[in-house]
Amino acid sequence: MPSKLKTLSQTMLAALNEEMRSVLQSSGAQPDPFYGMIHYHMGWVDEQLQPVQVYPGKQIRPLLCLLTCQAAGGDWRQALPAAAAIEILHNFSLVHDDIEDASPTRRGRQTVWQIWGIEQAINIGDAMFALAHLAMNRLIERGVPALVVVQALRRFDETCVHLTQGQYADMDFEQRDGVSVAEYMAMIEGKTAVLVSLAAELGARIAGAEETAVTHYAQFGLELGLAFQVKDDILGIWGDETLTGKSAATDITTKKKTLPVLYGLEHSVDLRQLYAQDLVDETFVTQVIEQLDACGARAFTENKASAYSEGSIDHLHAAQPGGDAGAALHELTNMLLQRNS
Amino acid sequence: MPSKLKTLSQTMLAALNEEMRSVLQSSGAQPDPFYGMIHYHMGWVDEQLQPVQVYPGKQIRPLLCLLTCQAAGGDWRQALPAAAAIEILHNFSLVHDDIEDASPTRRGRQTVWQIWGIEQAINIGDAMFALAHLAMNRLIERGVPALVVVQALRRFDETCVHLTQGQYADMDFEQRDGVSVAEYMAMIEGKTAVLVSLAAELGARIAGAEETAVTHYAQFGLELGLAFQVKDDILGIWGDETLTGKSAATDITTKKKTLPVLYGLEHSVDLRQLYAQDLVDETFVTQVIEQLDACGARAFTENKASAYSEGSIDHLHAAQPGGDAGAALHELTNMLLQRNS
Numbered sequence: 001m002p003s004k005l006k007t008l009s010q011t012m013l014a015a016l017n018e019e020m021r022s023v024l025q026s027s028g029a030q031p032d033p034f035y036g037m038i039h040y041h042m043g044w045v046d047e048q049l050q051p052v053q054v055y056p057g058k059q060i061r062p063l064l065c066l067l068t069c070q071a072a073g074g075d076w077r078q079a080l081p082a083a084a085a086i087e088i089l090h091n092f093s094l095v096h097d098d099i100e101d102a103s104p105t106r107r108g109r110q111t112v113w114q115i116w117g118i119e120q121a122i123n124i125g126d127a128m129f130a131l132a133h134l135a136m137n138r139l140i141e142r143g144v145p146a147l148v149v150v151q152a153l154r155r156f157d158e159t160c161v162h163l164t165q166g167q168y169a170d171m172d173f174e175q176r177d178g179v180s181v182a183e184y185m186a187m188i189e190g191k192t193a194v195l196v197s198l199a200a201e202l203g204a205r206i207a208g209a210e211e212t213a214v215t216h217y218a219q220f221g222l223e224l225g226l227a228f229q230v231k232d233d234i235l236g237i238w239g240d241e242t243l244t245g246k247s248a249a250t251d252i253t254t255k256k257k258t259l260p261v262l263y264g265l266e267h268s269v270d271l272r273q274l275y276a277q278d279l280v281d282e283t284f285v286t287q288v289i290e291q292l293d294a295c296g297a298r299a300f301t302e303n304k305a306s307a308y309s310e311g312s313i314d315h316l317h318a319a320q321p322g323g324d325a326g327a328a329l330h331e332l333t334n335m336l337l338q339r340n341s
Numbered sequence: 342m343p344s345k346l347k348t349l350s351q352t353m354l355a356a357l358n359e360e361m362r363s364v365l366q367s368s369g370a371q372p373d374p375f376y377g378m379i380h381y382h383m384g385w386v387d388e389q390l391q392p393v394q395v396y397p398g399k400q401i402r403p404l405l406c407l408l409t410c411q412a413a414g415g416d417w418r419q420a421l422p423a424a425a426a427i428e429i430l431h432n433f434s435l436v437h438d439d440i441e442d443a444s445p446t447r448r449g450r451q452t453v454w455q456i457w458g459i460e461q462a463i464n465i466g467d468a469m470f471a472l473a474h475l476a477m478n479r480l481i482e483r484g485v486p487a488l489v490v491v492q493a494l495r496r497f498d499e500t501c502v503h504l505t506q507g508q509y510a511d512m513d514f515e516q517r518d519g520v521s522v523a524e525y526m527a528m529i530e531g532k533t534a535v536l537v538s539l540a541a542e543l544g545a546r547i548a549g550a551e552e553t554a555v556t557h558y559a560q561f562g563l564e565l566g567l568a569f570q571v572k573d574d575i576l577g578i579w580g581d582e583t584l585t586g587k588s589a590a591t592d593i594t595t596k597k598k599t600l601p602v603l604y605g606l607e608h609s610v611d612l613r614q615l616y617a618q619d620l621v622d623e624t625f626v627t628q629v630i631e632q633l634d635a636c637g638a639r640a641f642t643e644n645k646a647s648a649y650s651e652g653s654i655d656h657l658h659a660a661q662p663g664g665d666a667g668a669a670l671h672e673l674t675n676m677l678l679q680r681n682s
Contacts (some may be wrong), residue, residue: 034509096467100460119441122463123508126437129470130501137495146487153494154478160471167464168375 005328005335012066012076012083013059019084023135037124038131041095041112055107060336062087065199067329068217071321074207078142082152082202085135089156090195092128093163095121100171129160144206152202159198166190173257184262185226193225200224204319216319220312220333227308228336233258234301235339237289249285259304260297264288268295309337346669346676353407353417353424354400360425364476365469378465379472382436382453396448401677403428406540408670409558412662415548419483423493423543426476430497431536433469434504436462441512470501485547493543500539507531514598525603526567534566541565545660557660561653561674568649569677574599575642576680578630590626600645601638605629609636650678 024042026032036049043054062083069079097103098111099121105111113121136156139149169187173179200221204214236251236258251258255275264271271291274284292298313333321329365383367373377390384395403424410420438444439452440462446452454462477497480490510528514520541562545555577592577599592599596616605612612632615625633639654674662670 033513034506096463100463118459119512120509122437122441122466123505123512125463125467126470127502127505127509129467130498130505133474133498134495134502137491137498140488140491146491147481150478150481150487150490150494153491154475157471157474157478161468161475164464164468164471165375168461168468171460171464172374 003328003331004324005331008067008070008325008328009063009332012063015077015080016059016062016066016083016087017056019080019135019138020088023084023088023131023138034124034127037112037116037120038128040115041091041124041128043107043109047110047115054109057107059087060332061090061195061199063332064196064221064329065203067325067332068200068203068321069207070203070325071323071329072204072207072209072213072217072319073322074203074209076203076325078139078144079203079206081135081138081142082156082206083199084138085132085156086195086199086202088128088132088135089160092125092132093167095125095128097167099125100167139206148205148208152205155198155201155205159194162190162194166192166194179257179262181259181262181266184257184259188229188259189222189226192229193222196225196228197221213319216315220315220319223308223312223315224333224336227305227312228339230259230301230305230308231337231339233260234298234305237261237292238298249289252285252288253280255280260292260301261288263300264292264295264297267297271295271297312337344669344672345665346672349408349411349666349669350404350673353404356418356421357400357403357407357424357428358397360421360476360479361428364425364429364472364479375465375468378453378457378461379469381456382432382465382469384448384450388451388456395450398448400428401673402431402536402540404673405537405562405670406544408666408673409541409544409662410548411544411666412664412670413545413548413550413554413558413660414663415544415550417544417666419480419485420544420547422476422479422483423497423547424540425479426473426497427536427540427543429469429473429476430501433466433473434508436466436469438508440466441508480547489546489549493546496539496542496546500535503531503535505531507533507535520598520603522600522603522607525598525600529570529600530563530567533570534563537566537569538562554660557656561656561660564649564653564656565674565677568646568653569680571600571642571646571649572678572680574601575639575646578602578633579639590630593626593629594621596621601633601642602629604641605633605636605638608638612636612638653678 020042024035024038026035033049036045039045040047040049043056044051046052065083065086066076066079070076094106095112098106099113099118103111104114112124133153136153139152140146166187166189169183170191173187197218198221201214201218204217209217233251236256237249237260251261265275268291271288274287274291277284316329316333361383365376365379367376374390377386380386381388381390384397385392387393406424406427407417407420411417435447436453439447440454440459444452445455453465474494477494480493481487507528507530510524511532514528538559539562542555542559545558550558574592577597578590578601592602606616609632612629615628615632618625657670657674
């Protein structure tokens with residue numbers, strides 16, 4: 001029996017990409033360097049604005065939105081504007097993040113600011129932010145009631161504010177010591193989890209689901225996003241480099257402030273002393289890993305990941321997703337939670 | 342008899358600022374450095390986030406929105422969310438423009454990026470962009486019908502895209518020669534006029550005005566914005582420095598590509614030769630002004646300004662604004678069009 005997820009996601013993502021191209025189209029007939037920069041970032045054209053095919057990423061968020069809408073009793077096609085909006089919003093945030101993090105490449109290609117400069121990259125990000133809203137606005141054309149559209153837009157923008165608060169905290173943490181576990185959890189909630197949560201919530205809202213189901217879907221997405229991010233932190237230290245594609249313990253050699261490290265710094269004097277030293281060599285890595293095990297940081301982080309994973313699955317069950325889309329939603333969730341790369 | 346404009350604008354701008362403070366309020370009880378940066382830019386706090394009173398600018402756009410709503414038969418209080426959204430949007434664009442133009446100061450204060458760095462300034466601008474949308478969303482709480490809110494949001498975001506296209510063109514023009522008068526007009530339409538137009542249009546839409554009246558108000562705002570900008574170009578060359586506060590002919594000494602200069606470069610070989618030289622001294626200024634007069638650039642620009650001014654007033658008459666707000670709208674328009682500083 002073919003996977004429900006595979007069958008549905010092929011149809012849904014094809015329609016998603018059509019919707020996005022329609023929103024991000026220049027109104028003029030001539031080739032337009034303004035929209036060209038957007039199309040480059042989306043992976044549709046190269047630096048000379050010639051058509052290319054680039055892997056667009058997993059598009060998990062929009063897929064979640066579409067599957068949730070269908071599983072909550074709606075028609076996934078009605079949610080296409082919201083799914084497109086979420087994916088364009090995510091891409092907008094990458095354009096600005098790349099400037100803020102001074103990242104020269106993304107998915108093996110030069111970033112927008114590297115090619116066209118910081119000034120134009122800020123501005124083209126702003127354009128994409130506005131276009132993400134115009135994508136949302138098309139819900140009305142799909143017959144979604146106006147009041148639901150207004151409510152969906154409010155949740156969309158509340159999430160945008162939350163995303164910028166997460167990004168603020170992330171940048172702030174790099175500048176200072178003494179970041180607490182609680183602060184870190186609030187940061188990853190803003191940076192990652194709220195957008196996953198929004199995807200599921202909007203799918204359910206557009207389906208016209210009861211408020212209880214909407215809340216379960218939103219919480220399912222939130223804990224899924226948190227579980228995913230915490231697992232990322234585990235893989236960054238204990239991941240198998242043949243699977244992750246990154247060198248082992250990369251988050252230790254870069255002294256990245258991830259959850260196990262912050263827990264360790266809160267609970268282990270030895271770890272604090274280790275992190276105070278400048279030298280980062282193999283001994284340092286071995287000693288840090290020993291300390292993280294000894295002070296319970298690894299167990300704490302793995303427990304957190306399990307708790308969010310279970311919470312996510314519990315809320316998904318409670319939401320009672322139906323049909324093939326419901327099955328696909330369970331499949332996608334398990335796939336995301338069982339990641340080892 | 343006291344000026345209708347003065348009386349109404351005092352009441353309206355007080356309510357506007359209350360509305361903006363309510364939208365831009367942190368939800369937490371503690372002082373919040375994230376919202377602190379926004380409040381700094383709005384002129385509500387100083388660099389240490391202590392309360393200050395700073396002149397907020399003329400707030401022409403929100404005032405236009407509120408006056409139009411009332412003059413078109415609505416209740417201006419219903420338009421407060423849109424007026425606040427437009428003013429916050431304008432302020433967001435200033436935060437990003439200041440980075441893009443590398444401006445260290447604005448209204449005599451350090452710019453946000455100068456104090457907190459480019460990375461945080463990009464992000465806080467993004468937050469303000471999202472908050473401007475949340476301001477708009479409050480229309481629903483004021484009893485504006487949901488379908489009107491969705492339509493207003495669509496026009497809001499179409500205008501945002503247009504603004505970024507104007508900013509794109511402005512930055513692009515600095516990098517190249519041979520900018521045409523037509524390209525320049527399209528640029529100032531995007532950078533300045535569309536937001537003035539939106540202010541009037543939304544006021545009329547929220548009032549529930551007929552589509553014909555809405556179109557007249559939008560066109561009134563558009564031509565008002567264009568007239569204002571073209572007059573700015575005239576003042577930048579022929580303005581009285583005792584009135585403008587800038588040194589005379591400042592746009593010539595900086596070789597800024599404004600409308601009269603672009604017209605001159607299209608029509609005068611002598612001017613093209615002058616602009617090709619590196620030396621910018623008093624003789625250069627005198628010669629450029631002579632050429633601009635000789636080739637008809639001054640007359641062309643003044644005619645443009647007059648045409649837009651008249652067009653603006655014609656559309657305002659056609660829209661038939663009523664009551665004290667209608668009188669105030671005429672007063673404001675005349676004040677803006679008779680500017681000599």
